[in-house]
Amino acid sequence: MGNFPADRTDDPSRIILQSLICMLREKNILSRADIEDLCDRVAMRAAEAERDPLPCSAKAAAVAAEEMMQIGEFVGHLYGGKHLRR
Numbered sequence: 001m002g003n004f005p006a007d008r009t010d011d012p013s014r015i016i017l018q019s020l021i022c023m024l025r026e027k028n029i030l031s032r033a034d035i036e037d038l039c040d041r042v043a044m045r046a047a048e049a050e051r052d053p054l055p056c057s058a059k060a061a062a063v064a065a066e067e068m069m070q071i072g073e074f075v076g077h078l079y080g081g082k083h084l085r086r
Contacts, residue, residue: 014067017071018071021035021071021075022074022075022078022079025075025079026079032075032076032079032080035071035072035075035076036072038068038072039065039068039069039072042061042064042065042068043065043068043069045061045064045065046058046061046062046064046065049061049062
């Protein structure tokens with residue numbers, strides 16, 4: 001599990017998102033499989049950023065996919081859950 005770069009740790013939106021995902025997992029509202037699905041969806045948006053019906057920049061989508069993967073790994077290690085599907 002990697003560390004978050006300094007330029008990605010002081011954005012209030014990211015802090016809220018990270019905290020929300022952790023809280024929802026802690027309360028068993030989100031399962032580990034749900035978080036994996038979210039990671040897959042973000043990665044899919046990154047791969048198809050040019051054709052995405054919800055406009056976003058390809059660079060921002062790639063950064064989001066990387067961050068979501070790191071959040072997923074962090075939450076998986078912190079709260080456990082069933083093994084990864086892959």
